[in-house]
Amino acid sequence: MNATIFNNGPKTQTKNKIHPQKFALWIACASIVMMFVGFTSAFVVRRAAGNWLEFDLPNLFFWNAGLIVATSLVLHFSKVAFRNGDFTKYKSLLVAGSLMGVAFVVLQYEAWMVMTNNGIYMTGNPAGSFVYVISGVHAAHVLGGLVALTAALVHAFSLKNFVTPQRIHRLDLTVTYWHFVGVLWLYLIFFLVLNS
Amino acid sequence: MATITTTKISETDLLIEEYGYDDHFHEHHDDDKFQSSFITTYIFSQDHKMIAKQFLITGMFWGVMGAMMSLVFRMQLGFPEESMLWLKPVLGKWITVADGIGTLAPEFYYALVTIHGTVIVFFVLTAGLSGTFSNLLIPLQVGARDMASPLLNMLSYWFFFLAGAIMFASLFLSTGPFSGGWTAYPPLSALEQASAGSGAGMTMWTISLVFFVVSVLLGGINYVTTVLNLRTKGMTMWRLPLTIWAFFITAILGILSFPVLVSAFFLLMCDRALQTSFFLSEIFIGGQALEHVGGSPILYQHLFWFLGHPEVYIIILPAMGIVSEVLSVHARKPIFGYRAMVYSILAIAFLSFIVWAHHMFMSGVNPFISNFFVIFTLIIAVPSAVKVFNWIATLYGGNIRFNAASLFSIGFVSMFISGGLTGIFLGNSAIDIQMHDTYFVVAHFHIVMGVAAFFGMFAGVYHWFPKMYARFMNETLGRIHFWGTLIGAYAVFWPMHYLGMAGVPRRYYSFDTFENFSHFANINKFITIAAVVVFALQVLFIINFFYSIFKGKKVTSRNPWGANTLEWTTPIEAGHGNWPGKIPAVQRWAYDYGKDGKEFIPQIVPLADGEKDNGDH
Ligand code: HEM
Ligand SMILES: [Cu+2]
Numbered sequence: 001m002n003a004t005i006f007n008n009g010p011k012t013q014t015k016n017k018i019h020p021q022k023f024a025l026w027i028a029c030a031s032i033v034m035m036f037v038g039f040t041s042a043f044v045v046r047r048a049a050g051n052w053l054e055f056d057l058p059n060l061f062f063w064n065a066g067l068i069v070a071t072s073l074v075l076h077f078s079k080v081a082f083r084n085g086d087f088t089k090y091k092s093l094l095v096a097g098s099l100m101g102v103a104f105v106v107l108q109y110e111a112w113m114v115m116t117n118n119g120i121y122m123t124g125n126p127a128g129s130f131v132y133v134i135s136g137v138h139a140a141h142v143l144g145g146l147v148a149l150t151a152a153l154v155h156a157f158s159l160k161n162f163v164t165p166q167r168i169h170r171l172d173l174t175v176t177y178w179h180f181v182g183v184l185w186l187y188l189i190f191f192l193v194l195n196s
Numbered sequence: 197m198a199t200i201t202t203t204k205i206s207e208t209d210l211l212i213e214e215y216g217y218d219d220h221f222h223e224h225h226d227d228d229k230f231q232s233s234f235i236t237t238y239i240f241s242q243d244h245k246m247i248a249k250q251f252l253i254t255g256m257f258w259g260v261m262g263a264m265m266s267l268v269f270r271m272q273l274g275f276p277e278e279s280m281l282w283l284k285p286v287l288g289k290w291i292t293v294a295d296g297i298g299t300l301a302p303e304f305y306y307a308l309v310t311i312h313g314t315v316i317v318f319f320v321l322t323a324g325l326s327g328t329f330s331n332l333l334i335p336l337q338v339g340a341r342d343m344a345s346p347l348l349n350m351l352s353y354w355f356f357f358l359a360g361a362i363m364f365a366s367l368f369l370s371t372g373p374f375s376g377g378w379t380a381y382p383p384l385s386a387l388e389q390a391s392a393g394s395g396a397g398m399t400m401w402t403i404s405l406v407f408f409v410v411s412v413l414l415g416g417i418n419y420v421t422t423v424l425n426l427r428t429k430g431m432t433m434w435r436l437p438l439t440i441w442a443f444f445i446t447a448i449l450g451i452l453s454f455p456v457l458v459s460a461f462f463l464l465m466c467d468r469a470l471q472t473s474f475f476l477s478e479i480f481i482g483g484q485a486l487e488h489v490g491g492s493p494i495l496y497q498h499l500f501w502f503l504g505h506p507e508v509y510i511i512i513l514p515a516m517g518i519v520s521e522v523l524s525v526h527a528r529k530p531i532f533g534y535r536a537m538v539y540s541i542l543a544i545a546f547l548s549f550i551v552w553a554h555h556m557f558m559s560g561v562n563p564f565i566s567n568f569f570v571i572f573t574l575i576i577a578v579p580s581a582v583k584v585f586n587w588i589a590t591l592y593g594g595n596i597r598f599n600a601a602s603l604f605s606i607g608f609v610s611m612f613i614s615g616g617l618t619g620i621f622l623g624n625s626a627i628d629i630q631m632h633d634t635y636f637v638v639a640h641f642h643i644v645m646g647v648a649a650f651f652g653m654f655a656g657v658y659h660w661f662p663k664m665y666a667r668f669m670n671e672t673l674g675r676i677h678f679w680g681t682l683i684g685a686y687a688v689f690w691p692m693h694y695l696g697m698a699g700v701p702r703r704y705y706s707f708d709t710f711e712n713f714s715h716f717a718n719i720n721k722f723i724t725i726a727a728v729v730v731f732a733l734q735v736l737f738i739i740n741f742f743y744s745i746f747k748g749k750k751v752t753s754r755n756p757w758g759a760n761t762l763e764w765t766t767p768i769e770a771g772h773g774n775w776p777g778k779i780p781a782v783q784r785w786a787y788d789y790g791k792d793g794k795e796f797i798p799q800i801v802p803l804a805d806g807e808k809d810n811g812d813h
Contacts, residue, residue, distance in 0.1 A: 005802060006778035020344040020425040027417045031451045038459030038502070042474070042495055051490045122470055125490055129472040133463065 025173055029180045032141060036184065039137070040191050043130045047195060053125035055118065057192055060111035061135070064104055065189050068142075068182040071100040075149075075175045082171055087161045094156050098149045101142065101178070108139050134188055142181050148174045240354075242346035243772050247353050248332035249664060252657070254353075254360060255324015256738065258315045261364075263731050265312040272300050274724025276706050290372070302705045303392045306375035309703060310393070313378030314401070315363065317511070318408055321649045323356045326450075326514040327411075329656050330419045330443040332664065336763035337440050339428025339782060341773045344421040348414045355411035359404045366400035374401035377703065379500055382475040382493045386467045389481050398468070402461050409454045416447035423447075428762075430782035434538075435799070435809075437761050437786040438531060441538050442517025445545045446510050453506035453549070460499035467491070497559055501552035508645050509548045512612075513541060515652020516583060519605040521786075522655045523587055525759045526602035527594030528795060530787035530810065533586040540579035547576045557625040558632040566625045573623035580616055584609060595790075600674025604655035607682050608648050614686075615644025618693065633703070636696025639689045647685045654678075657741070662756050666769045667748030673740040677733055684730035691719045760786050760798045784809045 046052070078093035112132065120128040152174045155167065241247060268287070271280065281298030284291040290304035331349070335342050343349045366373040375393035376384030380401070388395040423436075423444045436444075463474040467488075475496045476488035524531040531537060553561055553569040587609045596602060618640040621627050631637060654677070661669050700713050707713045755764040762782070766774050780800045787810065788797040803809055 005781045005783065005800070018425070020421045023425055024344060024348075024417045024421040027420055027451060028413070031413055031417075031455045033455075034452050035455035035459045038456035038499055039463075042459070042463065042499060045498060046474070046492060046495055049492055122466075123472055123487075126472070126474055129466065129474060133466060133472075137462065 019169055021169070022173060022176065025176060029177075032180075033184070035137070036134070036188065039130070039134050040188075043134070043191075043195065046126055046130070051125070053120075053127040054196060055120055055127070057131070057189075057196065058111040058114040058118075060107055060114060061189055061192075064107050064111065065186055067100060067107065068104050068185050071097050071104065072175075072179050072182045074100060075178050079168075079171050079175050082163065083168055085163050091156050094149075094153060097178075098146070098153060101146050101149060105139055105142055105146070108135060108142075111135070131192065134192070138181070138185055138188060141184070145174075145178050145181050148177060240350060242342070242350045244331045244335050244343050244346070244349060245664070245770065245774075247349055248328050250353050251323055251327035251331060251356070252664075254357060255320050255328060256741070258319040258360060259324065259734070260738070262312050262316040262320060263734060265308045267727060267731055268300065269305055269308045269312070270724040270727045272305055272705065274721045276708070303372055303375055305705045306377075306391070306703070307373045307393050307397070310375050310377055311363070311367070311373050314374075314405075316646065317378060317507070318405065319356075319360055319363075321511040321645070321653075322412065322450075322507070323408070325511065325649060325653050325656075326443060326446050327353070327356065327415060328653075329439070329514055329518060329660075330415065330447065332660060333439050333763065334419055334422050334443055335426070336663070336766065336770075336774060337437050337761050337786075338423060338426060338431055339762050339779050340422055340426035341775075341779070343418045344426060345418055349418050352411045352414035352418065355407050355414065359408035359411060362400050362404040362407065366397055366404070369396050369400070371395055371397060373397045379497075379504065380464075381500070382464065382467065382496050383479060383481075386464060386475055387479075387481060387486070388468070402465060406458060406461060409458050412450045412454050416450045419443055419447035420451065428779050428782055434535075435782055435785045437517075438520040438534070438537055438541075439514075439517040439761075441541055442513045442520075445541050446513045449506045449510050449513070449545055449548065453503045453510075456499055457503035460496055460503075463499075464496065494556070494559055494561065497556050498552070501555045502549075504555065505552040506545075506548045508641070509544060511645055511649045512652075513544070515608060515649045515656075516541070518652045518656040518659075519587065519608045520590075521761070522601050522605045522659045523590050524787055524789065525659070525757050526597045526599065526605075527591050528597070528758075528789050529590055529594040530789050530791075531586065532589035533582070534785070534787060534810070536582055537586055540582045543579040544576060547572055547579070551576060554623055554625075554628075557628045563625070570623060570625050574620065577616065577620055577623075580612075584613055584616075599658070599671060600669070600678055601655050601659035603675065603678045604651045604658065607678060608651040608655065610682075611643050611648040611651060611685070615640055615642075615648060619644060630699070631696060633701055634696035635692040635700050635702055638702050639692035639696060642689045642692075643685075647689065651681075654681075654737070659757070660763075661741075661744065661748075662751045663763055663766075663770075665745050665748070666751050667744050668751065668756075669744040669748060670740050673736055677737045677740070680733040680736075681730055684726050684733065687726035688723050688730060691723055695719065755798070758796050760788060760796055762799055765798065765800055 074093050075097040078090050078097060081087075081089035081093060112135070115128070115131070120131070122129055122132050152171060155170070159167070236242075238246065241250070268283065271278070279297045280287075280291050280300050281293065281296070283300075284293070284298055287300075287304070290301045291298040292301055293299075331343075334340075363373075371392045373393055374380070374385070374397040375391055376398070380398070384390045384394055385398050386394075388398075423440060427436075463472075466472040467474050467476055471487060473488040473491035475493050476486070476491040477493070478489055479486050520531050520537060551569055551573045553566065554573045557566050557569075587605075591606070618636065622631055622637065622640055658669055658674055661667070695713075695716055698713070698716070700707070700716060707716070751768050754766070754768055757764070762780065765780055767776060782799045783802045784797065784799055786799055789795065791797060792804075792807075
């Protein structure tokens, strides 16, 4: 009567609603958010202390917000196309999304150039330094996303045209991370506008 | 639209489709790819049990390092007049010799204090404690084959290793390691000119800690994911042993607070390398005005303590979880107030995020704001007291088996009470005006965090050693270790309260110039001697540990302690995948001791007809 009852795996346990790796990705995103909470609250505290330089943010920052949202959409449709087995669409959208991602980083760099031309340097009043640091660390996370996209591109062009749950899952992780860095930039730009 | 072409679907694919993820739930075979060679078994292992041992032994290495450092600076404090010439072979140029008398270089004294604090807090009591036991116990006690991502888990250890290697290397710099205190406040940490260790020493210190944070995050992400996603059938959250609750909440605290430390370090690095002024305001050094303007050193303190306070709970919560489990098993009684224990962990975790400024009452923060922090700080005493009450109630009337594991758990409770009470003094900003940066604070946190967390760790090692190495540790040596350490630790830290109340400041190389404190010379001698004795007892523990790995009494039954949790249902030497066949399902909570006339009822035993599970109400 006291025999042990076993967990018989797939058939007897309720299906996981979310793949653990995807869940882990969300937690990783939460920790990245906390780092930016650190930066932005330091910004608020430091600003409240006075001796704070007010300046206009380069317009490129806002255009880039649009660009990164568009990148997210393109990558999303690439994923949908893959799921539906539409390989031409999947690959072309993936390439387009990756190029847009590269463009984002390049244009962020341009925005920093605009700032330096306006006399806002990394050194000097912390008001400027904060903008460089916040956008710079964000760009570093976008670069991480580009690495993931490169891996996705390699998969797309080196593997045969098959749809497997494993590949859907991988693509899903990459695209999810892109949505995250996009939303993160929206938050940051919104924050910077509110505080200047 | 093209048709979906699928070839022969791999096993992984099938599992993702049917089950939602690709853990291999079927039986494991011996020839698995993870453990095929010496290197993949012992070095780059992805098995959580092996990674746990790696964390433990690396943590022990750092424990010895940190303890030896403390002996050197205690020597200086206790016997300032004695020659330290005999240390010259080890410390080299840091012992300066004049007239045949060796003196410890003051810069190096500060470096020792700094590195002692850093490695004990981060490498021993964070990585060595939660790294070891979260790794060992989470998969075993929730009923999983391994962590959600064994690969990230392995990386977590190796990032920790790397952090340690860098910190170790910094000890050999010609300018010495960082010496500005474990909290690394600017300007000492921000300006290379500020002290010898502020240059290369600080650079390496920061890099080491950034790698350490990566390790904590990789580990934490795994722990949380495993607890939430990979519990076996029947293992509801309310059936989790308190160990798992503690590790789980600890991991969340780490994930939320360590990134903030990284942001502080990042700004600090900008100040150091790029001449920004986040933490540096108008400053003169060596009679020279620096370019920096408009920064705020207090800003760093806010960011640091936003991590720093949760960090102390990251250290103590796993110890609390271990103690709850060990006490219940060896008192042969259910843990008193299981739910209250869980809720108090949650309350402590939440409150730990809103009390950080109690470390800054004397840093010039607005006294009005301080009041909020006083109130929240004192409120933490409530859930802490709930836990203490429940441990004592668990012991009360129990049929206690006094062995090294349970003794250290009881010792933990004693230490936590003693140190917690002094926290309440310090939490009042008015009293803290007198106490801040004195030996009172040193006594407080060494007892409540240092010694208590070590006791929790020892309890865990003695209790789970049979699971780790299939042998027992020597019980007699264990008891000598316990009684000696208990008495010795109080002898070291209790007198420090008196020093602190008299105003003796911490982090001073010598008190020669303070006539007021000269009558403490004998107390300082006493403390140093006690510290040497306590250290010797830890050497005894280490000998016992390594001797027992090879020569200890063999474990002959699966469940030597008569415990309920799942790890004791695995084979005595559990292989990769933990259970050779299927994973057992869970039928009840973890604390059915002395129920219905049975001494203990393991979690895998089904509920009898009409029996109510104490876990789910
Ligand atoms: C009843 C609960 C507690 C209260 C009210 C409390 C309060 C305080 C206060 C106000 C300070 C700052 C003292 C000063 O620098 O002037 C302090 C320092 C400290 N506490 Fe506690 N504490 C409590 C429990 C704990 C626990 C459980 C731990 C660790 C497990 C801990 C670890 C520390 C550490 C490490 C420091 C000193 C850090 C440093 O300056 O180097 N405390 N505590
Ligand atoms: Cu604190």
